Amino acid sequence: xxxxxxxxxxxxxxxxxxxxxxxxxxxxxxxxxxxxxxxxxxxxxxxxxxxxxxxxxxxxxxxxxxxxxxxxxxxxxxxxxxxxxxxxxxxxxxxxxxxxxxxxxxxxxxxxxxxxxxxxxxxxxxxxxxxxxxxxxxxxxxxxxxxxxxxxxxxxxxxxxxxxxxxxxxxxxxxxxxxxxxxxxxxxxxxxxxxxxxxxxxxxxxxxxxxxxxxxxxxxxxxxxxxxxxxxxxxxxxxxxxxxxxxxxxxxxxxxxxxxxxxxxxxxxxxxxxxxxxxxxxxxxxxxxxxxxxxxxxxxxxxxxxxxxxxxxxxxxxxxxxxxxxxxxxxxxxxxx
Numbered sequence: 198x199x200x201x202x203x204x205x206x207x208x209x210x211x212x213x214x215x216x217x218x219x220x221x222x223x224x225x226x227x228x229x230x231x232x233x234x235x236x237x238x239x240x241x242x243x244x245x246x247x248x249x250x251x252x253x254x255x256x257x258x259x260x261x262x263x264x265x266x267x268x269x270x271x272x273x274x275x276x277x278x279x280x281x282x283x284x285x286x287x288x289x290x291x292x293x294x295x296x297x298x299x300x301x302x303x304x305x306x307x308x309x310x311x312x313x314x315x316x317x318x319x320x321x322x323x324x325x326x327x328x329x330x331x332x333x334x335x336x337x338x339x340x341x342x343x344x345x346x347x348x349x350x351x352x353x354x355x356x357x358x359x360x361x362x363x364x365x366x367x368x369x370x371x372x373x374x375x376x377x378x379x380x381x382x383x384x385x386x387x388x389x390x391x392x393x394x395x396x397x398x399x400x401x402x403x404x405x406x407x408x409x410x411x412x413x414x415x416x417x418x419x420x421x422x423x424x425x426x427x428x429x430x431x432x433x434x435x436x437x438x439x440x441x442x443x444x445x446x447x448x449x450x451x452x453x454x455x456x457x458x459x460x461x462x463x464x465x466x467x468x469x470x471x472x473x474x475x476x477x478x479x480x481x482x483x484x485x486x487x488x489x490x491x492x493x494x495x496x497x498x499x500x501x502x503x504x505x506x507x508x509x510x511x512x513x514x515x516x517x518x519x520x521x522x523x524x525x526x527x528x529x530x531x532x533x534x
Contacts, residue, residue: 205277206380206413207240207263212272214255214262218486230486232258234437236272237512242380245407245414247428247445249421249460251482255437256417260383262286263415264302265293276300276381298328298377305386307366311358317344317369318354324376343372347402364395371402375410383415388423400427421464425449433457436483436493439512443519450533453521455498458531492524500529 213236215229233255240246248256262269265285274285276299288296301324304310311320321340325331331339341351347368358366367387374382384403388396404427406412418424424431424445431448433441433456441454452458459478480497483489489496495505504524512522523529 204241205239206242207415208273208275208277209236209238209240209259209263210273210275212236212259212262212274213270214258214267215270228486231437231488232485233262233269234485234488235512236434236437236439238432238439238442240381240413240415241429242413243407243411244429245416245427247416247418247424247431248434249418249424249431250434252419253482253485254434255485256434257385258437259434260302260385260415260417264297264300264383295328298324299379300381300383301374301377301379303367303370303374303382303384303387306390307363307370308358308390310370311366313358316355316357320358320369321373321376324373328377330377339376340372343376346375346406347372362395363391364398367391367395367399368402371399371406375406378410379412381413381415383417385417386419387416389418389420396423403427421449421460433460436485436488438493438522439520440494440522441520442512447519448533452531452533453515453519453526453529454494454523455500455529455531456494458533461534462532464534492522500525 212233214233215231217226218228218230219225220227236259238246248259250256261267263274263285265288269286272286276283276285278299283296285296318337318340321343322336325336325339337354341354344351344354349365349368349372358369361369388399391399400423403414407414416428428445430443431445432439433454435456441448441452441457448457449461452461478497483493483496491507492498492505492510495501498505502525508524510522510524512520514520515526
């Protein structure tokens, strides 16, 4: 997809991660699991791009590759700074550690992501200490500032995680992620472990922080209602591949890939005018260690034709800003919400 270069913060090109399958006493390689298989997208500065799909489709692995928590098998991850372009996939370990201040992660589980033996001053202040940004009174002042930023009272500075609720712990996690003023924040299902009412508070906080601090989010979720509320664009993943990428409103109103239509059909709906056809996907999710020939989705697709069974579909732009991995995208009339 063509985008103006000066607005792009992150470029991901043909990203792949194949985990080797080793068996036997000698650990011989018997195959590989294609966890991420040819993922390409660009992330504009100041936007929220949501990665959605079923569990196991490669969303979190894609995020881990972007953060260089794991090395990609192939492909590029390029971070555009004002002064230079940084190829994250090629950075040596020492430079990578220093560069990580530009991109931070908000974890899914606010309970296990905090060290129970560290108080809040130590937890939020750790990135500042490790990167030698602040210490002593300066560090304490910065942590108090961050706590106020996420609507936590700084008088709780020396309390431990067990004294806080789930929503408060997630606010602590967000404050820790913002400690080094990153340009990119990767949020890995940050509200899925929270009550619905608390989810709304955290989502509103994330939107407010984005406006105040000019943040860019890569937001991972399986909840389309959450995605609709927070995202600018959506990338739908299936078996390690992006099958549709477009603006959020366009995807919800007129999906162009059969898998996207199936995801939208599964969204619970209360009241509303008109009727929506109900259908269920047959079969099982394709095995990433042994994906089918042609389109990975064709064994479950009710629209599949012979070309779908024999030829892999590339991710192509069918209209400005709308990319789809489907041979029949122009022909199908799919139902949105």
